[in-house]
Amino acid sequence: MTVTQVSAGWVPLAAALLLTVATAAAALDGVLAARSAGRPLSGGLLTPAAETARLFRQRRRTTIAADLPLQRIGGAGLLTAALLMVVVVPFGRWTVADMAVGVVWFNALDVLLWAALWLAGWGPNSVHPLVAGHRFLAQALSYELPLMFALTTPAVAAGSLRLGDLVAAQAGLWFMVWMPVAFVVFCAGVVAFSAWGPFSAALGSGAAGGVLAESAGVDRWLVTAGRYALLTAGSAFGVTAFLGGGHGPLLPAWLWVLVKTSLLLAVLVALRRRLPVVRPERLAVPAWLVVLPLVLLQLLVVSVVVVARG
Amino acid sequence: MLSEIVFWVLAVVAIAAGVAVFRVDSMARATYALAASFVAVGLALLLLDLQFLGVMTVLMMVMEMAIMAIYMIMFMGMNPALMPMSMVHGKRPALLVSIGTFVVLAAGAVLVPWPTRRGAPAADLVTSLGEAVMHSKMLVMLTVSPVLFATIVAALVLALPRGRYDRLGPELRHRSRHGRADR
Amino acid sequence: MTLETVLLVAAALFSIGLYGAISQQVVVMVMMGLELMLNGVVLAAAGFWWFLSPAPDGQVLLLVVLTAMTVEMAMGFAVATLLHRSKQSDMTDMATDLAQ
Numbered sequence: 407m408t409v410t411q412v413s414a415g416w417v418p419l420a421a422a423l424l425l426t427v428a429t430a431a432a433a434l435d436g437v438l439a440a441r442s443a444g445r446p447l448s449g450g451l452l453t454p455a456a457e458t459a460r461l462f463r464q465r466r467r468t469t470i471a472a473d474l475p476l477q478r479i480g481g482a483g484l485l486t487a488a489l490l491m492v493v494v495v496p497f498g499r500w501t502v503a504d505m506a507v508g509v510v511w512f513n514a515l516d517v518l519l520w521a522a523l524w525l526a527g528w529g530p531n532s533v534h535p536l537v538a539g540h541r542f543l544a545q546a547l548s549y550e551l552p553l554m555f556a557l558t559t560p561a562v563a564a565g566s567l568r569l570g571d572l573v574a575a576q577a578g579l580w581f582m583v584w585m586p587v588a589f590v591v592f593c594a595g596v597v598a599f600s601a602w603g604p605f606s607a608a609l610g611s612g613a614a615g616g617v618l619a620e621s622a623g624v625d626r627w628l629v630t631a632g633r634y635a636l637l638t639a640g641s642a643f644g645v646t647a648f649l650g651g652g653h654g655p656l657l658p659a660w661l662w663v664l665v666k667t668s669l670l671l672a673v674l675v676a677l678r679r680r681l682p683v684v685r686p687e688r689l690a691v692p693a694w695l696v697v698l699p700l701v702l703l704q705l706l707v708v709s710v711v712v713v714a715r716g
Numbered sequence: 717m718l719s720e721i722v723f724w725v726l727a728v729v730a731i732a733a734g735v736a737v738f739r740v741d742s743m744a745r746a747t748y749a750l751a752a753s754f755v756a757v758g759l760a761l762l763l764l765d766l767q768f769l770g771v772m773t774v775l776m777m778v779m780e781m782a783i784m785a786i787y788m789i790m791f792m793g794m795n796p797a798l799m800p801m802s803m804v805h806g807k808r809p810a811l812l813v814s815i816g817t818f819v820v821l822a823a824g825a826v827l828v829p830w831p832t833r834r835g836a837p838a839a840d841l842v843t844s845l846g847e848a849v850m851h852s853k854m855l856v857m858l859t860v861s862p863v864l865f866a867t868i869v870a871a872l873v874l875a876l877p878r879g880r881y882d883r884l885g886p887e888l889r890h891r892s893r894h895g896r897a898d899r
Numbered sequence: 900m901t902l903e904t905v906l907l908v909a910a911a912l913f914s915i916g917l918y919g920a921i922s923q924q925v926v927v928m929v930m931m932g933l934e935l936m937l938n939g940v941v942l943a944a945a946g947f948w949w950f951l952s953p954a955p956d957g958q959v960l961l962l963v964v965l966t967a968m969t970v971e972m973a974m975g976f977a978v979a980t981l982l983h984r985s986k987q988s989d990m991t992d993m994a995t996d997l998a999q
Binding site: 723727730731734737747757761763764766772773776780783784787788807809811813814817821825838844845848849853856864868877 | 951
Binding site: 473475476479505506510511513514517518520524540543546550567 | 742744745748751767768771772774775778779781782783785786840841842
């Protein structure tokens with residue numbers, strides 16, 4: 407299966423697709439929230455629409471001596487990074503940008519989130535967002551290296567950094583099967599850079615809403631939507647790099663990508679209500695002393711297999 | 717034509733952001749101005765077909781500047797919100813030296829009769845870089861890795877006030893609560 | 900976009916960085932100046948590579964420059980931390996006291 411690069415005219419469609427799936431994720435989260443609160447599920451389903459309507463009518467909030475440019479750049483950074491991430495992900499037979507270094511591109515964009523979340527926390531000149539921004543950086547120091555090596559693993563197996571080659575290399579066997587550690591670490595990395603679920607200390611109630619404590623209106627919407635979009639983009643990338651991309655019986659390739667992405671995304675979204683939030687400072691020791699060696703070991707195994715196969 | 721415009725936009729962004737680093741009043745802005753300058757140069761490398769190195773520059777430098785911002789705020793010892801700051805010494809000689817350097821370098825860039833291009837870029841530059849690193853230029857990588865490792869060790873030795881033996885006792889037995897150091 | 904224009908931009912970046920590295924008093928700001936100089940070096944090296952001899956070996960040189968930047972930053976941060984702890988200060992002028 408070869409991947410062809412579509413013309414730039416399709417970019418809005420790709421963006422719309424990402425936002426649609428992200429909206430579905432938000433709806434799922436709304437349903438789960440409604441179920442755990444014992445409210446009618448249909449109300450939960452409408453959460454994204456209701457929240458959007460509410461936030462778009464709300465006034466933006468500005469604090470005293472805020473660094474508005476930096477705050478705005480940071481707030482918009484999440485959604486921007488998510489949109490730029492999916493640019494390299496093949497959707498069945500099509501891709502927006504067939505980059506030779508797609509894996510590194512994805513990695514560079516998730517590093518951009520270090521800046522985005524910290525800036526969003528720094529901008530308001532307020533205690534809780536500032537603390538939360540620092541928390542996110544502390545967490546990033548723990549998750550980034552394992553994530554990088556998890557990203558390296560499929561690239562080594564496929565012998566290419568191009569996502570189309572990654573998909574092609576999984577024609578027989580999905581990478582998830584023989585690199586499960588890298589897959590799990592990658593998913594954890596996606597959850598972590600989206601500041602979601604167990605890694606949501608930067609946006610959690612522990613710091614009065616964290617980065618979002620002082621933001622309202624469109625600013626708040628951008629960050630909230632950005633997180634769902636990041637989870638979606640991360641899932642789409644995970645499907646491409648580990649779950650065989652468009653490979654599958656009967657259905658066309660693009661539909662397989664959509665189905666797999668939705669399933670992985672649903673699991674990641676559901677994690678939020680299953681796992682407690684981990685404090686960033688407690689993450690450092692397990693991340694560096696347990697997870698990082700494990701991922702390196704996984705990388706070693708994969709490299710040996712690749713060399714042995716010739 | 718399009719790449720021409722993109723290059724000039726990136727060049728202006730890179731230089732303007734570079735100037736901003738030493739002109740703005742806020743440390744966060746200074747650091748992220750530098751990051752912006754790096755991102756512009758990284759994207760300019762993409763125009764020169766250096767995809768891997770361009771994206772790598774963006775990746776490394778944004779990460780570095782995110783940490784740099786923390787250090788700036790940690791060490792500058794003042795309310796960092798938007799306080800006018802001027803912490804310079806010998807501004808005039810520095811200005812003269814840097815302008816002189818620019819004139820010399822620019823004169824060199826314009827006046828030297830550069831030779832014409834020899835050879836053509838490889839079809840797959842990323843692969844060719846990987847092969848160069850793992851074949852003919854392997855010695856470079858073999859040198860770089862111990863240097864990087866030595867850097868990690870040396871930086872930790874310099875920066876750490878107390879090792880884990882201070883924290884956890886000689887047998888590393890005292891598990892402190894919350895994984896935090898006991899004072 | 901010719902070699903000359905790329906080199907001019909690189910020279911400008913280098914000179915701005917040099918100004919910062921010479922004039923700034925705070926260690927971290929000096930490091931930012933050095934980084935900006937290296938930024939110019941990266942761009943110039945890329946320009947030379949592309950316009951003069953686009954062989955794979957040139958890319959390795961750029962990789963080395965990037966490594967040098969990493970090392971410089973890591974050591975800079977470490978020294979700044981050390982200075983800060985021992986002197987409660989981070990001015991370069993005061994670092995000369997360490998010589999005594």
